[in-house]
Amino acid sequence: MNIDGWDAMISFGFNAAISVRVSNELGAGNARAAKFSVVVVSITTVVIGVVCTAVVLGTKDFFPYLFTNDEAVAKETTRLSILLALTVLLNGLQPVLSGKNSTSHCVRNTS
Structure with a gap:
């Protein structure tokens, strides 16, 4: 869960950035x-997910x-590291494409 959470922080950062952009x-x-x-941002997130997946699979005997x-x-x-690797890959893209975050607001132009 910690590794998946660390990877998700990257995706949440991209989510905020892409929402503003x-x-x-x-x-x-x-x-x-x-x-x-x-x-x-989708391609970048998938590449980072693939790298993180490779790291998880490459260190599956050591990271626990x-x-x-x-x-x-x-x-x-x-x-269970194969399941973790798949989760890291797939959960990386979902927050980026969801379009929702705490910093995105609808601002009305009143001028």
């Missing part, structure tokens, strides 16, 4: 630039010992 581009009437921004000293827990965690 798309809002600014759409507000300026640049729909093509907004679409391009979403494509770029960062969180536990219990041999049985470490062995089970190693066995």
Whole structure:
């Protein structure tokens, strides 16, 4: 869960950034630039997810010992590392594409 949470922080940062970028581009009437921004951040997120997945799979015998000293827990965690790797990959893209975050607000132009 800690590793998945660390990876999710990257996605939440991209979520905030892309929300602002798309809002600014759409507000300026640049729909093509907004679409391009979403494509770029999606590809970037997938690449980071693939790297994190490779790290999880490459260190599956070692990373459990960062969180536990219990041999049985470490062995089970190693066995479940494929599920963790898949989760890291798929959960990286979902927050970026959701378009919702705590910093995105609808602001009305009253001038």
